[in-house]
Amino acid sequence: MRLFSKIFQIGLATEPLLPGGDDVVRLLHEVDGQARRLFGRALAIREVDAGSCNGCELEITGLMSPVYDSERFGVHFVASPRHADMLLVTGPVTRNMVVPLVKTYEATPAPKLVVAVGDCARTCGVFKGSYAVAGSVDQIIPVDAFVDGCPPEPADILRGILAAIGRR
Amino acid sequence: MIILLFFLMLAGYAFGAAGALLAPDGAAARRWAATGAVAGGGAGLALALTVFASGTPFLLEAPGLLSVADGLAFRLDALGAFFLALVGLVAIPCGIYGAGYSAAYEGRYSLRFLGAMLNLFLLAMSLVPCAGNVLTFLLMWEGMSLTSYFLVMTETDEPDTVLAGGWYLAMTHGGLALVLAAFLLLAAGASTTAFGDLRTAAAALSPATRNAVFCLALLGFGSKAGIIPLHVWLPRAHPAAPSHVSALMSGVMIKLGVYGLLRVGLDLLGGGPAWWGALLIGLGALSAVLGVLYALMENDLKRLLAYSSVENMGLIFIGVGAGFLFLSLGAASAAVLALGAGLYHALNHAAFKGLLFLGAGSVLHATHTRDMNRLGGLIRRLPWTAFCFLTGSLAIAGLPPLNGFVSEWLLFQSLLPGIGSSAPLVAPLMTLAVGILALTGGLAAAGFVKAFGITFLAMPRSDAAEAAHEAPRSMRVGMGILAVACAGLGLAAVPILAALGAVLAGHAGLPAAAPQLGGGLLLSTPGGFARMSPTLVALGLVVVIAGVWLGVRILGAGRWLRVGETWGCGRGVQTARMEYTSTAFAEPLRRVFAELYRPTQDLSIDFHPESRYFVQSIEYRSEVVPWFERYLYAPVIAWVNLWAIRVRAIQSGSAHVYLTYLVIALLGLLAILLVRGA
Numbered sequence: 078m079r080l081f082s083k084i085f086q087i088g089l090a091t092e093p094l095l096p097g098g099d100d101v102v103r104l105l106h107e108v109d110g111q112a113r114r115l116f117g118r119a120l121a122i123r124e125v126d127a128g129s130c131n132g133c134e135l136e137i138t139g140l141m142s143p144v145y146d147s148e149r150f151g152v153h154f155v156a157s158p159r160h161a162d163m164l165l166v167t168g169p170v171t172r173n174m175v176v177p178l179v180k181t182y183e184a185t186p187a188p189k190l191v192v193a194v195g196d197c198a199r200t201c202g203v204f205k206g207s208y209a210v211a212g213s214v215d216q217i218i219p220v221d222a223f224v225d226g227c228p229p230e231p232a233d234i235l236r237g238i239l240a241a242i243g244r245r
Numbered sequence: 246m247i248i249l250l251f252f253l254m255l256a257g258y259a260f261g262a263a264g265a266l267l268a269p270d271g272a273a274a275r276r277w278a279a280t281g282a283v284a285g286g287g288a289g290l291a292l293a294l295t296v297f298a299s300g301t302p303f304l305l306e307a308p309g310l311l312s313v314a315d316g317l318a319f320r321l322d323a324l325g326a327f328f329l330a331l332v333g334l335v336a337i338p339c340g341i342y343g344a345g346y347s348a349a350y351e352g353r354y355s356l357r358f359l360g361a362m363l364n365l366f367l368l369a370m371s372l373v374p375c376a377g378n379v380l381t382f383l384l385m386w387e388g389m390s391l392t393s394y395f396l397v398m399t400e401t402d403e404p405d406t407v408l409a410g411g412w413y414l415a416m417t418h419g420g421l422a423l424v425l426a427a428f429l430l431l432a433a434g435a436s437t438t439a440f441g442d443l444r445t446a447a448a449a450l451s452p453a454t455r456n457a458v459f460c461l462a463l464l465g466f467g468s469k470a471g472i473i474p475l476h477v478w479l480p481r482a483h484p485a486a487p488s489h490v491s492a493l494m495s496g497v498m499i500k501l502g503v504y505g506l507l508r509v510g511l512d513l514l515g516g517g518p519a520w521w522g523a524l525l526i527g528l529g530a531l532s533a534v535l536g537v538l539y540a541l542m543e544n545d546l547k548r549l550l551a552y553s554s555v556e557n558m559g560l561i562f563i564g565v566g567a568g569f570l571f572l573s574l575g576a577a578s579a580a581v582l583a584l585g586a587g588l589y590h591a592l593n594h595a596a597f598k599g600l601l602f603l604g605a606g607s608v609l610h611a612t613h614t615r616d617m618n619r620l621g622g623l624i625r626r627l628p629w630t631a632f633c634f635l636t637g638s639l640a641i642a643g644l645p646p647l648n649g650f651v652s653e654w655l656l657f658q659s660l661l662p663g664i665g666s667s668a669p670l671v672a673p674l675m676t677l678a679v680g681i682l683a684l685t686g687g688l689a690a691a692g693f694v695k696a697f698g699i700t701f702l703a704m705p706r707s708d709a710a711e712a713a714h715e716a717p718r719s720m721r722v723g724m725g726i727l728a729v730a731c732a733g734l735g736l737a738a739v740p741i742l743a744a745l746g747a748v749l750a751g752h753a754g755l756p757a758a759a760p761q762l763g764g765g766l767l768l769s770t771p772g773g774f775a776r777m778s779p780t781l782v783a784l785g786l787v788v789v790i791a792g793v794w795l796g797v798r799i800l801g802a803g804r805w806l807r808v809g810e811t812w813g814c815g816r817g818v819q820t821a822r823m824e825y826t827s828t829a830f831a832e833p834l835r836r837v838f839a840e841l842y843r844p845t846q847d848l849s850i851d852f853h854p855e856s857r858y859f860v861q862s863i864e865y866r867s868e869v870v871p872w873f874e875r876y877l878y879a880p881v882i883a884w885v886n887l888w889a890i891r892v893r894a895i896q897s898g899s900a901h902v903y904l905t906y907l908v909i910a911l912l913g914l915l916a917i918l919l920v921r922g923a
Contacts (some may be wrong), residue, residue, distance in 0.1 A: 157812060158812065159812050176815070176817050177814075177815030177816070177817075178815070180810070180813075180815040180816075181815050183809055183810075184809060184810075184812045184815075187807075
């Protein structure tokens with residue numbers, strides 16, 4: 078009963094989409110269509126933080142937020158690489174994360190795609206040369222597409238995903 | 246011919262016992278014990294089958310022996326023959342298994358005594374269903390209890406064993422006292438104590454006496470059968486006994502409690518009012534659901550199996566109770582189906598629980614531990630044992646095509662017609678029983694996923710499990726026989742059910758000609774309510790599995806197969822500490838049934854003095870509330886102890902005082918005689 082009264086008291090709490098939001102929706106539709114073409118079903122993504130500052134994670138989380146809500150287009154994040162079609166790798170690969178990243182890549186069933194998200198994933202960014210960094214993502218596992226930006230916006234990430242799918 | 250088989254059975258066990266006792270060394274004693282068990286068990290099985298085939302009971306009377314109470318008399322009818330066959334079926338594999346298993350006792354315990362007691366135990370168990378009068382029955386019953394007590398006490402240097410033995414002795418003798426009281430009430434109006442005369446006399450008893458006899462018999466035999474709340478000795482005594490003895494006790498001995506109940510309730514009393522059946526169903530349902538719930542919480546493999554026995558005895562009691570209920574309602578064919586389902590489940594339980602205890606024995610033999618949290622990975626080290634244990638687990642979980650599936654299906658089918666009954670309260674009771682049956686089946690499956698998975702799969706959790714070795718051949722043969730029996734009893738359901746109809750025919754107003762429970766390959770309930778063919782189900786499964794396998798081979802799907810490491814969240818190395826433990830596997834159910842378990846948790850962590858991020862040791866202990874021990878038995882034990890201490894005051898140790906007691910007692914008796922004589 079408290080739940081219902083709360084619903085009535087608060088009313089609609091959603092905000093209108095920001096300008097440019099339609100673009101994201103169009104991209105999401107496109108990702109959905111391409112994923113269906115390639116996998117015959119929705120796209121399942123496993124996110125791997127290989128040593129990022131979590132800036133990229135914030136933006137990736139944005140994809141799942143009520144504003145973009147990628148899940149409604151079948152783009153969803155899963156809890157195990159065993160369920161995933163695509164790995165979304167962020168950050169420079171630290172020495173501690175080399176083995177887990179390789180193991181995750183091996184555990185993902187083929188056909189699989191890898192998208193390296195953020196500048197660090199391509200160039201190691203400000204962490205380049207650190208004793209703790211093993212290298213960029215493509216030095217550790219094969220990468221299908223890079224997403225530039227520090228951090229990249231959700232729309233950029235979607236474009237990167239599309240680019241990876243489009244390569245197949 | 247038939248009497249020859251009887252004496253062959255006696256001789257087999259007797260020579261086995263004598264040979265083991267007089268054997269020059271332990272190895273010879275083991276061989277004698279096994280030979281005796283196989284010979285006696287085989288002859289007993291043949292005797293039982295002969296009685297089935299001929300349809301006439303086997304009779305042998307020796308009134309001269311122990312003539313004070315009508316002497317010894319043996320009468321083996323179809324009902325007894327069924328239970329004798331059950332003894333023989335489990336005795337043979339357990340005897341063979343024991344020869345290898347007890348080798349580990351060499352030098353620690355007396356193998357001569359163990360072998361002799363095993364054979365005497367089997368002899369007493371075989372003679373209980375052969376008994377033809379009260380004296381013979383009680384003698385054999387007590388012999389069975391005492392020999393099994395000595396067998397439980399084999400590993401006497403373990404403190405747990407002594408405690409288990411104490412519980413067992415107290416419960417079994419309490420039960421004996423109640424059984425004795427039931428027979429005394431029954432025999433009050435009879436000319437002799439032969440079962441035939443008791444049956445005639447029972448018809449003339451007042452309803453109150455009949456009820457009293459039934460209740461006493463239910464409590465007495467129920468304590469042997471391990472029915473809740475009289476089950477407390479079971480999870481103690483079964484783990485303490487050597488594993489082939491556990492298999493015999495759990496597979497056969499507790500079934501004889503059902504035999505006693507059927508003999509008194511169905512045969513001698515000839516059934517009774519509807520509430521007898523309802524009481525049996527209620528106790529059975531309670532035992533089934535609580536038994537399986539406690540089994541789920543166990544980390545000790547043999548204790549888990551013991552609690553699962555409580556559950557299965559509950560299922561058997563539900564079937565038997567439904568039989569009594571239908572009998573009182575005049576639905577004879579439904580009663581035959583329900584009783585038949587109960588008895589068939591008893592037979593099946595003997596096969597798969599025997600098998601599971603033997604499998605647990607192999608695990609114990611190989612690793613010297615019963616704690617599942619220290620096992621794991623045994624499927625690679627003990628492939629035979631793992632396969633046999635898996636067969637038993639599938640059977641007890643009620644999966645087709647094995648025997649457990651068929652008997653649980655029959656139990657359901659025997660209860661379902663009761664839901665449509667017009668008699669008051671029968672429909673809700675049956676609905677409840679069906680629900681409990683379904684819940685129990687699901688929980689039992691979960692329990693045996695745990696028992697098999699934690700013990701045999703994944704990586705070994707201790708050095709002992711790491712270094713485990715396969716069981717010797719005699720033990721593998723023993724398990725193999727019972728594994729084959731699990732499959733065979735399921736496939737041969739139709740002829741077995743027909744034979745069970747003959748077992749029950751003529752008892753207590755059941756029609757002399759049993760209702761048709763199927764023919765050919767098809768099992769069908771009276772009135773065509775349900776039909777099922779275990780053979781065709783098995784055939785279908787084989788076809789489907791073979792088809793999938795062949796399809797995969799032909800299509801070459803194996804080409805895409807990539808063998809990789811188990812996903813362990815990307816950690817560098819995987820250790821056994823990352824695995825599910827037995828406790829963890831049962832955790833969801835512990836939470837669901839928290840109201841019953843009331844788990845107490847005790848977690849103590851030792852941190853590294855430098856940083857809390859480094860843990861030096863973790864200790865986790867969780868216990869569930871033992872309701873019956875704490876709230877039912879503890880007060881009784883406290884009361885007995887209190888009175889024992891008070892009574893000790895008159896036991897001063899001085900001979901003079903004792904002489905005074907004698908004089909006072911004598912004078913008292915004389916005074917009573919004087920008063921009564923006057």
